[in-house]
Amino acid sequence: MKDVLEYTNYHQYIADYYAEKKAKSAFTWQTFTRAAGFSSPVFLKYVSEGRSNLSEDTAYQVANAMGLAGYEQEYFAEMVKFDHAKTDDEKKSAFNRMLAIADIHKVRIIEGDSFRYFESWKNPVLRELAPSMPGAKPLALARACRPKISAAEVSESLSFLVKANLLQKDKSGNYVQTEKSVTTGPMDVTPVAVRGMHRQMGEFALDAIEGVPQNERHFSGLTLGITQSAYDEIVQEIAEFRKRIVAIATRDDDADEVYRLNVQFFPMTKKSVNKD
Numbered sequence: 122m123k124d125v126l127e128y129t130n131y132h133q134y135i136a137d138y139y140a141e142k143k144a145k146s147a148f149t150w151q152t153f154t155r156a157a158g159f160s161s162p163v164f165l166k167y168v169s170e171g172r173s174n175l176s177e178d179t180a181y182q183v184a185n186a187m188g189l190a191g192y193e194q195e196y197f198a199e200m201v202k203f204d205h206a207k208t209d210d211e212k213k214s215a216f217n218r219m220l221a222i223a224d225i226h227k228v229r230i231i232e233g234d235s236f237r238y239f240e241s242w243k244n245p246v247l248r249e250l251a252p253s254m255p256g257a258k259p260l261a262l263a264r265a266c267r268p269k270i271s272a273a274e275v276s277e278s279l280s281f282l283v284k285a286n287l288l289q290k291d292k293s294g295n296y297v298q299t300e301k302s303v304t305t306g307p308m309d310v311t312p313v314a315v316r317g318m319h320r321q322m323g324e325f326a327l328d329a330i331e332g333v334p335q336n337e338r339h340f341s342g343l344t345l346g347i348t349q350s351a352y353d354e355i356v357q358e359i360a361e362f363r364k365r366i367v368a369i370a371t372r373d374d375d376a377d378e379v380y381r382l383n384v385q386f387f388p389m390t391k392k393s394v395n396k397d
Contacts, residue, residue, distance in 0.1 A: 136169035157186035239314040251296040
């Protein structure tokens with residue numbers, strides 16, 4: 122079974138813990154639940170299936186029952202906090218504590234790199250910018266960014282991108298991309314960071330309306346009355362459109378400029394309003 126520090130979903134960890142114990146002994150949900158101090162013989166089974174949840178207090182009871190102690194117990198409790206967090210800020214806070222515990226104990230959370238990448242706009246921008254400016258020092262890269270950042274921030278981002286294998290250095294010491302594009306994939310944690318990036322990029326788009334010459338930017342929009350089936354079809358069309366844009370952008374090896382394309386499609390009315 123994987124180390125607890127390699128998990129980001131406590132429901133799955135409990136399910137895997139039970140499966141491993143069951144495979145090696147006459148372990149039952151009743152035995153497990155009783156050891157954790159619960160009266161219902163199926164409570165933890167329901168938790169493992171996502172039908173019930175642990176509280177912050179009961180998280181420690183279950184961690185004890187699974188033999189977790191010290192930093193492992195703390196990490197498990199943070200997983201519970203992450204799962205129950207109501208806002209993105211609360212989720213980011215809990216997940217960053219999980220990452221910190223894992224880093225201290227030299228364990229890599231697979232989804233951690235993806236979370237860190239999408240947590241800041243600087244990472245995707247510098248991933249595109251650094252290869253297009255061979256030999257450029259952090260200060261020159263910083264001056265090329267919009268909005269302004271420091272050389273130290275550039276160095277920190279580049280260090281992360283290399284460590285995460287999103288950039289690497291060639292024989293000449295220049296940065297090259299390991300892959301043409303980066304996608305989030307079907308992950309539990311990354312969408313929290315992606316939503317934060319959408320907010321950041323949305324704010325930059327507002328600034329660009331006034332701060333970027335009109336011949337260097339393109340803004341357009343539509344207000345539409347649609348049905349649910351039309352919505353589904355439009356979303357699929359957007360997905361196909363994005364693929365075509367990526368194909369155009371990755372057709373050339375060199376880049377003159379780094380651009381951001383925001384695609385936003387959201388309701389301006391409430392579906393629940395009575396039409397009568």
